[in-house]
Amino acid sequence: MALKSYKPYTPSRRHMTSPDFSGLTKKAPEKSLVKGLRKSGGRNNTGMLMVRHIGGGHKRAYRIVDFKRDKLGVPGKVVSVEYDPNRSARISLIQYADGEKRYILHAEGLKVGETVMSGPDAEIRVGNALPLEKVPDGSFVHNIELVPGRGGQMCRSAGTQAQLMGKDGPFAIIKLPSGEMRLVPRQGMATLGQVSNIEHDTITYGKAGRTRHKGERPTVRGGAMNAVDHPMGGGRGKSKGGNHPQSPWGQLAKGYKTRNKKKVWGWMIIQDRRKGKVSALPA
Helix, strand or coil: CCEEECCCCCHHHHCCEEECCCCCCCCCCCHHHEEECCCCCCECCCCCECCCCECCCCCCEEECECCCCCCECCCEEEEEEECCCCCCCCEEEEEECCCCEEEEECECCCCCCCEECECCCCCCCCCCEEEHHHCCCCCEEECEECCCCCCEEECCCCCCCEEEEEEECCEEEEECCCCCEEEEECCCEEEECCECCHHHHHCCCCCHHHHHHCCECCCCCHHHCCCCCCCCCCCCCCCCCCCCCECCCCCECCCCCCCCCCCCCHHHEEECCCCCCECCCCC
């Protein structure tokens, strides 16, 4: 999917780019797979602000996407490729042989009219979902399950894909886009191919209004605040003395390790995405 540029009649317009949506085949979503979506504004159920810089934005309807791909052994036809405002990837509308319709993440190269299938007996083809133990080593996959049956949780954003490096006992070894290598249960499902909309990360928004349309509010540097508002605030001019870079609540921002090594997932990471360190496989 190509990017569209604009005639620079304003300074912000000069470098602005946006997707041309040429690969989409249907504009209106399937009504049976859409539900309302309320905005949180970054607040929890008590009204307390939990996440800053969230609010406003264009109204959206949520598309119910099938991340589990649990329609086993039933072939489905790709009816359309559609835009989803809730994610960076495109979605495909699939109509199965029994008449049921579902949305799935659109895989790069999958075309309208082609057939997809899920299950251990599915072909090794882009868009098909299989257990990792049935996927050949070296294949690229996305929408990977961390827990079998829970649904895909990894490699779901635009242009992402992971490589299946091999299998070791009850686990499969995958290399994620970050460079991290980790173990996942080999019974977990994964979809073959790469997530669509590969050029998403090269988009230049050009003006602040486009991020406001996304629901992102302005972010003010801590050093630009007063001392009562932020640990790094205060001082005359651009003062950088005093505290180390940290959040408004005092958590260090550079070099402080926040990953809890006691959690069950820690030992499943073979190679850390930051260090490139390889640990021994579990016995």
